Amino acid sequence: MTRDELFTWISERFAEILEVDPSTITNESDFAELDADSIDIIEVVNHVEREFNLQIEEQLLYDIATFGDFVDVVEREIAKAS
Amino acid sequence: MTPSPLSHDEQAIGQGYRENFDRFNEVLHATKYDRFLRFFNFGYAPLEGEEHYGPPLGRNYPNRDSALLLFQVVGEADLTGATVLEVGCGRGGNLGLLMEHYDVGRVFGTDIAFNSMAYCTDRYPAERARFFQADAQFVPVRTGSVDAVLNVESSGCYPDVERFFRDVSRVLRPGGWFLYADLMARTFVDRYREVFTALGLDVVGEKDVTPNVAESRRLRAERQRLAFGDGKAPEGMEEWVGADGSTLNDVLTGGKGAYHVFRCRRSDREADPAQQFTDEERGEMTLSAAEGVELLRLGAPGA
Numbered sequence: 001m002t003r004d005e006l007f008t009w010i011s012e013r014f015a016e017i018l019e020v021d022p023s024t025i026t027n028e029s030d031f032a033e034l035d036a037d038s039i040d041i042i043e044v045v046n047h048v049e050r051e052f053n054l055q056i057e058e059q060l061l062y063d064i065a066t067f068g069d070f071v072d073v074v075e076r077e078i079a080k081a082s
Numbered sequence: 083m084t085p086s087p088l089s090h091d092e093q094a095i096g097q098g099y100r101e102n103f104d105r106f107n108e109v110l111h112a113t114k115y116d117r118f119l120r121f122f123n124f125g126y127a128p129l130e131g132e133e134h135y136g137p138p139l140g141r142n143y144p145n146r147d148s149a150l151l152l153f154q155v156v157g158e159a160d161l162t163g164a165t166v167l168e169v170g171c172g173r174g175g176n177l178g179l180l181m182e183h184y185d186v187g188r189v190f191g192t193d194i195a196f197n198s199m200a201y202c203t204d205r206y207p208a209e210r211a212r213f214f215q216a217d218a219q220f221v222p223v224r225t226g227s228v229d230a231v232l233n234v235e236s237s238g239c240y241p242d243v244e245r246f247f248r249d250v251s252r253v254l255r256p257g258g259w260f261l262y263a264d265l266m267a268r269t270f271v272d273r274y275r276e277v278f279t280a281l282g283l284d285v286v287g288e289k290d291v292t293p294n295v296a297e298s299r300r301l302r303a304e305r306q307r308l309a310f311g312d313g314k315a316p317e318g319m320e321e322w323v324g325a326d327g328s329t330l331n332d333v334l335t336g337g338k339g340a341y342h343v344f345r346c347r348r349s350d351r352e353a354d355p356a357q358q359f360t361d362e363e364r365g366e367m368t369l370s371a372a373e374g375v376e377l378l379r380l381g382a383p384g385a
């Protein structure tokens with residue numbers, strides 16, 4: 001899966017959780033501006049973990065600011081797991 | 083086995099909380115948030131214009147209000163290298179933060195709920211953190227052996243809180259810290275201060291955090307209720323999260339209750355062996371602990 005494909009997949013899940021139009025989510029989208037709290041982030045992490053059979057360390061999530069940062073974390077974790 | 087010095091009613095209260103918290107753990111375990119849910123407390127939210135206090139937290143830290151509450155409780159206590167015991171530690175979030183941010187030594191957690199102890203044993207590194215199922219009224223450690231005892235939002239569950247305070251006084255080394263916070267009847271705040279002093283625990287810092295705890299509930303309760311039930315929170319969850327209109331929220335916001343932080347240090351003085359709280363006060367506290375058991379019963383999953 002390319003980063004773009006990964007981006008699309010995660011942004012679709014995240015858009016469902018936040019009940020927003022997926023096209024409003026970009027790499028630069030700030031979690032706070034998206035009105036996403038830690039519970040929303042945990043929820044999307046759960047989707048990602050199930051889909052890609054991963055376990056993402058909690059600490060990796062505490063400091064990310066933008067949606068793009070999150071996709072980067074997932075991409076790295078997928079690479080590590082394979 | 084030696085017979086318990088607790089009365090039949092007192093034992094029933096402990097049993098009631100054990101069942102409630104074991105059940106609450108089962109509910110959380112079934113949610114997708116389980117591994118992130120490490121606190122069972124009402125938290126602390128900064129009021130408008132208030133600056134962040136305590137170690138920096140990542141912006142998505144999942145239990146921010148609970149972390150901020152712990153930072154208030156620790157205050158300026160220096161815990162570097164300290165052996166810390168948390169009584170009624172629940173899922174261990176407070177001890178996790180101490181290990182992460184305060185450079186403490188070894189930590190011990192005890193709680194009456196078996197499921198919480200199992201959760202903690204699975205999640206914290208055994209070289210640094212140990213967990214035991216135990217009743218707070220009999221702290222299972224040696225006299226004068228710990229540098230700090232932490233107790234957050236748990237003592238209201240104890241039918242005989244004086245017995246607990248005495249044991250805290252016993253296990254602390256001289257100079258050791260008692261870091262304490264709970265929701266209590268406002269009329270008791272002054273009495274607690276007197277009792278601590280009589281037991282050799284000098285109050286060196288305190289703060290009424292009621293408005294902040296109420297603010298945390300105002301901002302978070304509804305969201306937590308949804309998360310804790312994965313959208314179908316069991317009946318009774320309103321009390322657990324202190325939702326608007328719940329009995330516990332009324333106590334917190336209606337003036338009757340005070341959420342108070344006390345920071346004490348163990349002096350060289352012997353604890354006064356005489357009973358400190360009057361029979362009437364003891365009766366009131368036992369009754370309030372018993373009422374809590376009923377409030378925190380969880381029903382079947384809701385719709």
Ligand SMILES: C[S@@+](CC[C@H](N)C(=O)[O-])C[C@H]1O[C@@H](n2cnc3c(N)ncnc32)[C@H](O)[C@@H]1O
Binds near residue numbers: 100120195
């Ligand atoms: C509101 S929770 C607070 C947990 C933890 N201190 C925190 O801040 O997340 C209260 C805790 O007190 C425990 N508890 C209740 N009665 C107890 C008793 N008699 N002895 C020890 N723990 C008790 C419960 O099992 C529960 O974990």
